[in-house]
Amino acid sequence: MAMIGATLLAFGVAPAHAQEEAVLDRAPDSSDNLASLQHGAQIFVNYCLNCHSANLMRYNRLTDLGISDKQIQENLLFTTDKTGNTMSIAMRPDDAKAWFGASPPDLSVEARARGKDWLYTYLRSFYRDPTRPTGWNNRVYENVGMPHVLWTLQGIRDAKFETDTYEKTGEKIRRFVGYTQVTPGAMSSVDYDSTMADLVSYMSWMAEPAQQTRKQLGVWVLLFLALLSFLAWRLNAAYWKDIK
CATH class of the missing domain: 1.20.5 (Single alpha-helices involved in coiled-coils or other helix-helix interfaces)
Structure with missing residues (x-):
């Protein structure tokens, strides 16, 4: 699995027109499923950790999920890291701001700050948008600065919108109608949703490893x-x- 950096939750730009608020989907609870948490940890390290740090988490804490030190060293560590290190990144904040418009936030406690339902819906709501610098947009976080680094798994989708106008105020509201799958991804929609549920469950565990x-x-x-x-x-x- 390729090491691709994510710019999760980067700051967006306020939209020029009103848009209906996205309805959040309920995230499946896999907090007591070690296999799901282990899979989520793998997805997190491979897809998020190049751009996002998790400075409150040490690699060796993953042993609480049943991952041995040897497995951590062979599958989850970069060449210069040690199991006792925190999940920090090499990218400098100044470079991140120049590339993405804002420094990607640390994700140590993001699940507690945003909520599992928000993260689960957000990670499944990207669509292609040629007007954005990254070529991507998100239904939950309009005009987000994050590219869809998981597109190889989900595939490329377009979003369809319709515009409604209120007669009394003349305000135009853009209403989401649905997605259109342009190209398939490596995963089916069911498998992708399950993978995102694992990732969110891991991020929730990482925010408070002792919660169980x-x-x-x-x-x-x-x-x-x-x-x-x-x-x-x-x-x-x-x-x-x-x-x-």
Whole structure:
């Protein structure tokens, strides 16, 4: 899988006309599926990490997903990196701003900032737009500065819009009608959606690697507090039973 840098969530330019807000699709939850998280980590390293850093994550933390140090070294590391290094990039911010118009954001906690549904819909909403410098646009983030680096997997799509005009105000609203597949990608639409779900699940895990442990611990804490409350209630009743 080719190492292609992404410019995920780069700043866009405000549209010249109003456009209806995109409806977000619900992201599948694969937070407890190690195979999905491992696949998402692979997609992240191969397609996102050349332009985006994840400076709050170390490679060796991927062992929590069942990936061994040897597998990390052989499949997920660049030549000069070590498993104890953070997921930083070599691209300088000044170069990124010159090439993309803005420095691509660090993605360590992007899933918590944006939400899984937003990311899942965003990654599946690119379409060809010859008017944009990169040749691509996005339904969720209009006029985004990010090229569609996953186009080889999804294929090339055009988006169809219709323009509605409100009689009272004369305001023109561009309404999305649907996509047209121009050329097929390496994946079917179902497989591509599944891959994006894996990527988003990994990004959600990366934003808080201990979230599953936190949730499990929270359940035990609530059960303990419930038991403690019951014992305190019965103890209180025993103390006061002979007092009238």
